[in-house]
Amino acid sequence: MAFEYAPAPESRSVVDIAPSYGLFVDGEFTDPVDGGWRDTVNPATEEVLSKVADAGPADVRRAVQAARTAYEQVWGPMPGRERAKYLYRIARLIQERSRELAVLETLDNGKPIRESRDVDLPLVAAHFFYHAGWADKLEYAGLGPRPRPLGVAAQVIPWNFPLLMLAWKVAPALACGNTVVLKPAETTPLTALAFADICRQADLPPGVVNILTGAGETGRLLVEDPDVDKVAFTGSTEVGRQIMRTLAGTGTRLTLELGGKAANVVFDDAPIDQAVEGIVNGIYFNQGHVCCAGSRLLVQESVADELLASLKRRLATLRLGDPLDKNTDIGAINSAAQLARISELTAAGDDEGAERWTAPCELPDRGYWFPPTIFTGVTQAHRIAREEIFGPVLSVLTFRTPEEAVEKANNTPYGLSAGIWTEKGSRILWMAQRLRAGVVWANTFNRFDPTSPFGGYKESGFGREGGIAGLAAYLESSEVAS
Amino acid sequence: MVTDLPIDARDLRRFLHGLPGVDEVGAAGRVQMLASRSIKQAAKAWAIDTAISMVDLTTLEGADTPGKVRALCAKALRPDPTDLTTPPVAAVCVYGDLVGVAREVVGDRVHVAAVATAFPSGRSSLAVKLLDTAEAVAAGADEIDMVIDRGAFLAGDYERVWDEIVAVKAACGDAHLKVILETGELRTLDNVRRASWLAMLAGADFIKTSTGKVTPAATLPVTLVMLEAVRDFADRTGRRIGVKAAGGIRTSKEAIAYLVLVNETVGDAWLEPNLFRFGASSLLNDLLLQRQRMTTGHYSGPAYVTID
Numbered sequence: 001m002a003f004e005y006a007p008a009p010e011s012r013s014v015v016d017i018a019p020s021y022g023l024f025v026d027g028e029f030t031d032p033v034d035g036g037w038r039d040t041v042n043p044a045t046e047e048v049l050s051k052v053a054d055a056g057p058a059d060v061r062r063a064v065q066a067a068r069t070a071y072e073q074v075w076g077p078m079p080g081r082e083r084a085k086y087l088y089r090i091a092r093l094i095q096e097r098s099r100e101l102a103v104l105e106t107l108d109n110g111k112p113i114r115e116s117r118d119v120d121l122p123l124v125a126a127h128f129f130y131h132a133g134w135a136d137k138l139e140y141a142g143l144g145p146r147p148r149p150l151g152v153a154a155q156v157i158p159w160n161f162p163l164l165m166l167a168w169k170v171a172p173a174l175a176c177g178n179t180v181v182l183k184p185a186e187t188t189p190l191t192a193l194a195f196a197d198i199c200r201q202a203d204l205p206p207g208v209v210n211i212l213t214g215a216g217e218t219g220r221l222l223v224e225d226p227d228v229d230k231v232a233f234t235g236s237t238e239v240g241r242q243i244m245r246t247l248a249g250t251g252t253r254l255t256l257e258l259g260g261k262a263a264n265v266v267f268d269d270a271p272i273d274q275a276v277e278g279i280v281n282g283i284y285f286n287q288g289h290v291c292c293a294g295s296r297l298l299v300q301e302s303v304a305d306e307l308l309a310s311l312k313r314r315l316a317t318l319r320l321g322d323p324l325d326k327n328t329d330i331g332a333i334n335s336a337a338q339l340a341r342i343s344e345l346t347a348a349g350d351d352e353g354a355e356r357w358t359a360p361c362e363l364p365d366r367g368y369w370f371p372p373t374i375f376t377g378v379t380q381a382h383r384i385a386r387e388e389i390f391g392p393v394l395s396v397l398t399f400r401t402p403e404e405a406v407e408k409a410n411n412t413p414y415g416l417s418a419g420i421w422t423e424k425g426s427r428i429l430w431m432a433q434r435l436r437a438g439v440v441w442a443n444t445f446n447r448f449d450p451t452s453p454f455g456g457y458k459e460s461g462f463g464r465e466g467g468i469a470g471l472a473a474y475l476e477s478s479e480v481a482s
Numbered sequence: 483m484v485t486d487l488p489i490d491a492r493d494l495r496r497f498l499h500g501l502p503g504v505d506e507v508g509a510a511g512r513v514q515m516l517a518s519r520s521i522k523q524a525a526k527a528w529a530i531d532t533a534i535s536m537v538d539l540t541t542l543e544g545a546d547t548p549g550k551v552r553a554l555c556a557k558a559l560r561p562d563p564t565d566l567t568t569p570p571v572a573a574v575c576v577y578g579d580l581v582g583v584a585r586e587v588v589g590d591r592v593h594v595a596a597v598a599t600a601f602p603s604g605r606s607s608l609a610v611k612l613l614d615t616a617e618a619v620a621a622g623a624d625e626i627d628m629v630i631d632r633g634a635f636l637a638g639d640y641e642r643v644w645d646e647i648v649a650v651k652a653a654c655g656d657a658h659l660k661v662i663l664e665t666g667e668l669r670t671l672d673n674v675r676r677a678s679w680l681a682m683l684a685g686a687d688f689i690k691t692s693t694g695k696v697t698p699a700a701t702l703p704v705t706l707v708m709l710e711a712v713r714d715f716a717d718r719t720g721r722r723i724g725v726k727a728a729g730g731i732r733t734s735k736e737a738i739a740y741l742v743l744v745n746e747t748v749g750d751a752w753l754e755p756n757l758f759r760f761g762a763s764s765l766l767n768d769l770l771l772q773r774q775r776m777t778t779g780h781y782s783g784p785a786y787v788t789i790d
Contacts, residue, residue, distance in 0.1 A: 003529065003745045003753055008520035114518060273710050274508030317746050326520035423503040443505050 005319075008326045010113045014100045017107075017190065020051040023059055023213060024196035026066035027206025033058040035214065040189055043110035044323050044332040044367040052189045055212040060181075060221040063210040067152040067179040068227050070207030075179050076149055080136035087132030087175060089202040094125045097198065101191055105163055106323045108190040110332030110368070111286050113324050120164045123448055127167040127466075130450035131175035134471060138176065141468050147475040149177030150253055151229030156219045157192075158235045159185035159334050160289035160390075166192055168454075168465045169232050170209060176474035178230065179208045183222055185235075186215040187335045220246075228252060230474065234291070237388075237414075237459050255463025255473045257291065257455055259388040260416030262437065263409035264294030264445060267402075268303045270421035274443065276310045279394070282419060282445040284318065284372050287333055288392040291460075292417035294445050296378075296385060298405055301398040308376065308396065315359040315372050322364075330361075330392065333368040342370050342391035349375045349384040354395070380411055388414070402427065406434045415457030419445045438464070487718065488683060494640040498679060504671035504707055513702035516746055517739045526738065530773050531569055532753060533737040534561060537769075538595055538726065538761045539790075540575040542602075542694065548583045550790075551576055555587035557790040562770050564786070565777065571766065572755040573625060577601070578618035585622035595625035595660070599650060602664075602693035604629040608646060615653040626650070627660040627726075627761075629693060630677065632667045640680055647684035660688035660726055665704045666696040674704050678711035688724035694761060699729025702743060709747040722751070728761025734772040737765060763790075 020037070022029040035056035039048045055063070075083070094101065101124075102116040109116075138147050153173045157165035162184055173180050184192035196211045212218055216239070223231045223243050233243055234257040247254050264282045266275050282294025299307050323331035333339040350356055359372040370391055378385050378395040385395050399405040409418055418437040420428050428442045438456045441447060448454065453464035463473045488497045521529055539558045541550060555574055562568040573593035574584050584594045596618035600606035606614075615626055628650050634642040651659050661681035665674050681689050689708055692699035705727045712723045727740055737760060744752050752758050767787045774782050 002750050003532075003741065004525060005519065005521060006523040006525040008522045114515075118518065270502065271505040271508065272502040274505040274512070277508055277512050326518070423505075443508065444511075 005327050007322070009322060009324045010103055010106075010326055012103060012107070012324065015104045015107065017050050017104070021053065021189070021193045021213070023053050023055050023063070024193065024209075024211040025059070025063045026210065027200065029196070032056055033062065035059050035218070038186065038215070040108060040187065042107050042367075043187075043334050044364070046366055049107060050190065052193070052213045054214040055183075055218045055221075057221055059212060060218065060225060063181045063212050064152060064154070064222070064225045064227045066207035067181050067210055070205060071149070071151055071179040074205045075174075075208045076151075076177055078177070080138060080177070083174065083177065084132045084135035086202055086204050087128055087135060087171065090198060090204070091125050091128035091132060093198045093201055094121070094128060097194075098125065101163060101194060103324070104194055105191050106331070108188050109159065109162055110323050110334050112328040112331040113326055114328065115286060120161055123450070124163050124167040127171045127450045131171035135175040138471065138475065141471050143468075143472055143475055143477040145478065147176075147477050150474060150476055151178060152227060153178045153180045153230040153232060153474065154222045154225065154228040155180055155182040155232045156223065156235065157182065157184055159188040160286060160291070162188040163191040163195065165234055166195055169234075172465070172470050173232075173474050174208065176471060178474050181210045181212060181222060181228075183212045183214060183219050186213070189213040223247070230254075232463070232473070233257070240461060253473075255455075255465075256461035257463070257465065258459060258461040259414055260291045260293065260456065260460050261296060261386065261388055261412045261414045262292055262294050262417040262419065263296045263298045264419040265405050265409055265421065265431065266297065266299045266303070266307060267422040267424070267427065268300045269423050270303075271423060271443065272303070272307060272310060275307065275421040276314050278419060278421060278443070278445045279311055280314060280318070283394045284315075284330060284392050285446050287331060287370070289334060289338070289390055290446065292439060292446065293390075294417075294419050295389060295393070295395060297394055297396045298399050298408055299396065300405075301400055304398050308374070311374070312357060315374070318359060318361065318372055320361045320363070320369070320371065330372060333370050333391065336368055338390065339368040339370060342389055342393065345384060345387060345389045346373060346375075346393055349378070349382065349395070352382045352384070354378045354382055354384060380408060386412065402431065406431065410434075410436045413459040416460035417441065492641070494644060494680065495638070498640060498676040501675055501679060504675055506671055506703070509671055509703045509706055513706050513743065516742050517702060519739075519742045521738050521742065527773075527776050529738045529741050530734060530769050530776065533734070533741060533760065534766065534769050534773070535569040535572060536755045536759050537571040537766050538573045538575040538728070538759050539571045539766060540694070540728075540761055540763050542575070542577060542597060546577060546580055548580065551580045551583045552587050553790045555584050557766070557788060558592050559588060561766060562773065563788065565774070568770070568773065572759055575627065575761060578614055578621065578623070581618050581621040581623045593625050594623050595627055596621075596623035597627045597693075599628040599646070601627070601629055602695040604631050605633070608649060611646065612649055612653045615650050619653070619655055619657050623657055625658045625660060626654050627662055627690060629662045629664060630681065632664050635668065635673070635677060643680060644684045647681060647686065651685040658687040659685065660690045660724075661686035662690045662693055662728075664693055664696055665691050666698045671703060671707050674707045675711055678708050679715070682711065682715045682723050686723060688726050688759070690726035690728055690761065692729040692761075694729035697730075700727035700731055700761075702739060705740060706743055706747060709744060709752070712752070713748045722757060724757040724759065725752070726759040726761055731760055731762050732764050733768050737769065
């Protein structure tokens with residue numbers, strides 16, 4: 001008899017969404033001076049959740065000035081051990097409010113509550129705790145005797161892990177003594193605004209954290225502001241290029257975390273059942289809206305049929321639907337625009353002769369949805385093997401030898417992450433030395449930790465987030481002892 | 483049918499060591515995710531009744547007496563005397579010398595399982611093990627829970643383990659054979675996978691985690707690997723082998739996590755007492771308490787379920 005799971009929705013009553021949100025500048029929520037307003041919607045239902053400000057040029061100036069003043073007068077001169085107290089306080093508040101933040105993230109982003117609750121929020125808190133610990137120990141980070149903060153950091157983050165990307169940016173910046181102006185993505189501003197409230201709750205001095213909501217134009221104004229000392233951007237390679245052109249020759253420090261087209265390499269001696277789970281975590285986690293997603297499966301030809309049969313059987317058990325239901329595995333695509341991009345690229349896969357397989361699942365009538373999809377018969381020449389789809393779509397390629405696996409894995413303009421599945425330890429090391437990717441996972445995928453630096457090679461960007469390497473991105477290392 | 487399955491014990495080592503490995507971290511991650519499933523309302527009520535119907539109600543103590551076994555049998559037939567819609571359990575599980583007493587009480591309304599083959603250590607001669615089995619069957623056991631020779635398995639003597647299972651299976655006649663792997667002594671999940679295949683190939687009707695006398699007994703990762711083995715065995719042979727998780731499962735919440743594991747690993751075909759069992763004693767009362775809570779809307783307490 002069938003075991004039908006009854007609906008188990010997480011309660012929305014833990015969140016209190018205001019009808020509108022202004023900009024968070026200098027410790028206060030204020031209406032935009034010369035900007036506008038836009039709606040933010042729940043992508044699972046297309047319901048309008050709130051109205052959020054679009055920061056204009058004067059708003060950007062004001063926020064950068066507030067951050068500059070706070071840097072020069074309060075945060076920069078403050079001893080590290082005092083900054084640490086604020087960061088610990090923020091970390092604890094995030095833990096205390098984690099249920100509310102998880103529900104809010106799921107409503108605004110469309111990701112399953114299981115992921116926002118069990119992955120995003122624990123990592124967000126962990127990043128603040130980790131960096132709080134560094135704030136008074138920066139002299140011992142190996143970056144010179146007295147590493148100094150850079151000043152005002154302009155940070156622009158994407159919509160796939162809204163609060164987690166905020167944590168990756170804000171926690172190291174503050175720990176190192178910088179102040180920040182952060183722009184969340186236009187489709188997912190709500191948790192950043194809740195974070196602004198947490199900053200107030202923690203009595204963080206005004207101007208240390210400023211949140212400017214808005215779209216691409218706001219982001220452009222922010223990174224071009226002459227009073228900004230450091231730009232950190234996570235998002236598309238295309239926008240990353242524009243930012244790099246803009247900042248060329250200005251002396252503004254820059255780190256970019258851009259796209260990816262990671263290879264997940266499965267050898268014939270892999271632990272097959274766990275490899276299948278790893279492939280699922282690699283590309284169907286967060287609907288594939290993951291820059292380091294394992295979007296290319298490279299499987300050794302001798303086990304390809306067996307592995308694909310197991311994978312398809314596993315995908316048939318994925319539960320797609322209401323992201324707030326605690327048993328949902330696959331949530332909604334974040335926006336109509338992203339859904340259109342996924343549809344366009346998968347249609348190209350069909351046109352170029354790859355074979356499409358779709359997991360049997362019913363899509364809800366309203367909202368933006370795309371079923372878990374596999375393309376087989378894909379070659380290096382297909383667009384779906386080269387371009388980042390940023391959706392729940394796996395391209396399957398085969399290889400015969402370890403050398404061929406390395407060549408194919410590296411044959412991409414990107415280099416963010418890679419996965420290796422084999423029971424043979426020596427092969428893991430051999431592969432890891434040769435894969436041109438910032439993160440290489442062995443017998444796992446999409447695992448993150450604040451102590452572990454994350455970042456890319458080639459068109460996936462430069463600079464690292466997390467660990468000591470991540471601190472270096474927010475410090476001026478000094479060789480001169482004074 | 484696939485023809486690369488070993489046809490006799492000589493091919494065993496090559497076959498068992500050719501099975502894909504199990505990554506322990508990955509297996510633990512998978513069961514942790516499945517244990518986070520939220521089973522509520524109608525699904526929970528269904529799961530509780532299903533779990534009750536899968537219990538092998540067990541007493542395996544040196545102090546077991548005919549009186550104790552009669553009480554256990556009465557409970558097996560009517561787990562909750564205050565609510566006769568409660569399903570009976572699948573079987574009672576006793577030592578061989580008490581099979582007759584159990585059969586007298588339960589008739590053919592529930593199965594009678596006997597532990598045999600020098601349970602729990604298995605450290606005896608094959609002749610003794612076969613006699614142990616034959617006597618239990620003669621006394622009316624229709625299910626035999628045998629233990630494998632873990633010493634032989636760990637020493638790499640797969641042939642000996644195979645031969646014993648084949649011989650015990652023959653001694654069982656029509657009785658169903660459950661093969662206890664004692665995974666707490668095999669330790670690694672690679673060993674669990676190999677022992678599962680070995681038992682299935684040698685003729686087990688069920689593979690069972692533990693005797694309940696060794697810690698750890700049943701765990702979710704071990705059961706996951708065994709379920710994957712029966713799934714793959716069914717794919718290759720068309721034969722469905724049952725799985726019994728025994729020992730250490732005490733709460734309804736844990737039992738439901740096992741049912742979720744079954745559902746999402748082998749599918750709902752295995753969600754019936756002929757293919758999945760719980761070997762347990764105290765679990766039943768927790769299931770009954772939860773069942774009462776769901777039917778009456780409030781918690782009762784230990785005084786409102788019977789001891790056996």
